[in-house]
Amino acid sequence: MLIPIGDDDRHLSSPAVLTYLLIGANLLVFFLLQQGGASNAFTYGYSVIPYELTNNVDLVTPQGLSAAEPNITVDQAPGPTPIYLTVLSSMFMHGGYLHLFGNLLYLWIFGDNIEHRFGRGAFLLLYFASGIAGTIVQVALAPDSVIPNLGASGAISGVMGAYLMLFPRNRVQALFFFIVVSVPAVLVIGLWIVMQIFEGFGSLGSAGLTGGVAYGAHVGGFFAGAILATVMRRVIKEERASVLKVVSVPKRRRGRG
Numbered sequence: 001m002l003i004p005i006g007d008d009d010r011h012l013s014s015p016a017v018l019t020y021l022l023i024g025a026n027l028l029v030f031f032l033l034q035q036g037g038a039s040n041a042f043t044y045g046y047s048v049i050p051y052e053l054t055n056n057v058d059l060v061t062p063q064g065l066s067a068a069e070p071n072i073t074v075d076q077a078p079g080p081t082p083i084y085l086t087v088l089s090s091m092f093m094h095g096g097y098l099h100l101f102g103n104l105l106y107l108w109i110f111g112d113n114i115e116h117r118f119g120r121g122a123f124l125l126l127y128f129a130s131g132i133a134g135t136i137v138q139v140a141l142a143p144d145s146v147i148p149n150l151g152a153s154g155a156i157s158g159v160m161g162a163y164l165m166l167f168p169r170n171r172v173q174a175l176f177f178f179i180v181v182s183v184p185a186v187l188v189i190g191l192w193i194v195m196q197i198f199e200g201f202g203s204l205g206s207a208g209l210t211g212g213v214a215y216g217a218h219v220g221g222f223f224a225g226a227i228l229a230t231v232m233r234r235v236i237k238e239e240r241a242s243v244l245k246v247v248s249v250p251k252r253r254r255g256r257g
Contacts, residue, residue: 001195002174002181002188007109016112018120022127023104026152029092030100037096045077046089047148048135054143058083076146091131093150103152109172110156110163117166118232126228130158130221137220141204154217157196158225164189165229193222 033042045060052059060076079086094100115123134154163170168186175181200215 002176002183002191004106004109004172004174004188005180006173007113007185008171009112012112012116014116016115018123019107019111019115022111022152023107026092026094026100026104026107030094034093037094041077043077043093043095043150044148045079046086047093047150048086048090048139049076049079049148050139050143050145052079052083052086053139056083059146087132087135088128090135090150091128091152091155094152095150099151103156107152107156107159110159113167113170114159114162114229118229118236122232126158126162126225126232127155129228130161130225131155133158133224134214134217134219134221138214138216141216149214149217151214151217153214154221157218157221158228160189160192161222161224161226162229164193165226166233193219196222 030036033039035042037043049059051057058079058081060078080089094103111123111127114126118126131152131154134157135149138149138154163185168184170185171182172185172188173180173182174188196215196218199213200219203212203215
């Protein structure tokens with residue numbers, strides 16, 4: 001397995017401020033609000049619960065369990081109002097140190113290139129749209145699940161999808177067992193998404209029944225990011241072409257009075 005640890009970003013002419021801010025926001029949420037994973041109340045309350053989204057109900061109110069709850073087998077906690085806000089809040093939460101480190105490592109490696117290519121506004125749009133798309137796919141796979149879903153994986157998968165479309169030949173440094181190798185991004189990211197799809201199909205029968213990797217969020221976010229990057233690149237090319245287009249206007253001759 002190839003684990004990316006860096007890439008060739010010598011062409012970047014400005015710091016990726018937004019990428020660093022997103023990394024900082026994820027760290028703040030994990031260590032301050034989730035208390036390093038120790039705050040179960042915040043983690044359970046602000047994670048995505050598929051059943052809550054598909055039924056527009058918070059399973060737990062400040063007064064206790066909702067009357068509309070199914071047979072709950074895992075801990076729950078009151079969430080935000082409206083409950084759909086968990087789609088955004090869950091994107092800044094993580095299930096543990098390894099989950100946090102892996103996601104932020106990938107965001108640090110791949111995010112700066114996308115931010116530099118598209119600009120901060122478009123990059124932020126792609127990031128959140130990919131995260132939302134990943135959540136939609138994961139919820140669709142197990143709409144009645146009461147297992148909490150959390151993490152920036154869908155959004156960061158979208159960043160990886162965009163990177164694959166924009167920089168397929170860029171060199172990525174990756175760990176192959178204990179050896180650092182330099183390989184094209186298309187190989188590293190391509191193998192990663194193939195594995196996500198393969199593992200996702202293998203877990204379809206148990207999706208939403210137990211905790212684990214949200215493969216649906218990874219795959220959904222990845223393809224959302226790839227599609228958005230393709231559209232954005234085309235729009236940018238058209239805008240640049242219109243700006244560079246020269247309209248020849250003949251000079252007017254001055255009349256003699």
